[in-house]
Amino acid sequence: MSSAILDNNWDLDVSNEALHVAVQKVHICALRNEFNEGEDDQPPTNHWVICLQTSPKSSIMLDIAPGYGEDGLRGKILVTLLDRSFTDETLRHFTYTPERPIEVKDILSIIQAKSRQAYTFSPEWEGCRYWISVVIDDLESEGILTDASKDALGKLSMYWICPDGQEPREMRKGNFSSSVNMIE
Template sequence: MSPGYGSNGQRGKIHLSSNPDALTDQFIRSVSIPTTTQATVRTITDSIDSNGRDRYRFTAEWEGCKFWIFTLISDLEAAGFVASGSANAVWGEVSQYWRNPAGSEPREVSRGVFY
């Protein structure tokens, strides 16, 4: 989910595409979420659709992706696709401001609105 769509740029959009690179090395912090069952891209997109996570409005500052990710992982945990405790682990990570090259400090998670 990324902002920048709609007349004010606050409407989010999900873009799916094929990518030959399974992972990126362009990040400051990463989190591994163990799966509990075989999931496909279709399984995940069906969860996004059925839970109404495809309609999201970011804050006026275009923030809210951390909250969207936490909500998605919460949905996947509730459906049994990821291990119990995954949402709490993600919340612990997204509620920090991670500095490059090291260190973090607590930061309030900006919340957009599902509509």
């Protein structure tokens, strides 16, 4: 896989070699909301990312982030190499082990093939939790993860309070669309 087959909903900040590395663990990570604040009269929530651990000291982070398109609600997947198992902004992480050998590029290919990179956030600028729940479900449907989807959904349905605790939080959903704008 190279950036030539990914559309304009990706922002790769990794080498081609990093995409050809085996994934040892899949972490979904709730990031710290240090002051437990919401925005625009909304209750607090965590931003979430997926970290594909490739060694005890490295991972590839997949961060679906809004801020693109005319209204800023179109997401892009930011793909970043980390020198740790998951981002140091993590408050809580939940780990799933692949059932078979798989490389980072294979997971990106599944996301692209199912048009999961073509994502628009909710009007409240929320949707990373829903996006992750769908990607984890896709990985389970492909036989890469087992019994991860229901477990992940339970974790993603919570607000993880900083520094400790949790409470149920409505999961707002964005929308997926077909994407044909390929990077040249």
